[in-house]
Amino acid sequence: MSKIKDVTLSFPPSDSTDIVGYKLYLETAPTEVTHESPSHDLGNNTSVLLNTILGTIDGVYNIGVVSVDDAGNESDFSLMADVPLDFVPPGPPGSLTITLS
């Protein structure tokens, strides 16, 4: 049975005082992240396990995180571009042979 490495995304919180949560936006590179990109509500969490969002889909991603205030306004993006994420474990080694000398 293979073991998939956990990949955690984290960030320091916003300085604004009326923040009620954060949202994560993802795009497959080279598409740039915008407020229309697929998003995931992070609630109050400032870290998230990417495996739970992306499953085992390998790829190179553009990632953006925004803060959200109590009126639903979203901040500018905190961005990380061209992030290679590898969730698929390598295939197992081939047939083992033992040679007696």
Place this chain on the structure above:
Amino acid sequence: MKKLLKVFLIIGLSIFLAITPAMSAIQYDYVTYYMLTSEDITLAWTNTAAGVITFDVYVERVEWAEIVSKYTGIEATEYTITLPKAGLYILMVRAKQDLTSLEITSINGMDRPSLLQFIQDNNIADIVGDITELTDQEIKDAIISAGKASTWSKSTTHGVVDGADRGWWIYGYIAKPGPIVIGSTRELIQVDVIWLRDTWANM
């Protein structure tokens, strides 16, 4: 009939040509200043009145047409604030002055219509509040407590902000989170193991 139509057309065209440049002038004389809600903004002004003066700074949320913050009794000619939330704002300032003993004597001798006129002339209706249920004496006390106030100078008033011939809106937006960090749980565990090893070695 045709002559009349022609006259109307000429008048209409003249009005349109006169209004259009004025409208575009108003549009270009306003600037929106963008800032984070976590940033400080300093409003400064000059004192144009003599005597002991304090100032009030109010923050109006434009979308709600509502005063959302009031800072009163300011003695300096500048004040630093932060915007309470994301949105479009106008900053406004007015001067306030206590009444002289002569003015207090005068107010104590006024009838109700004169008191109402005094409130209007001295821009203190919002300070005195609703007076419909008050007796004349209560109104006099409220006026004496309120003092006199100037009209408001607003950030959207031409020539007030930065001495430029234009007004300012202030738009506050929320701060983004800090820089993203991506790491693996395995690496975090590794750090813990190293910390444990070092701690153990130092014991």
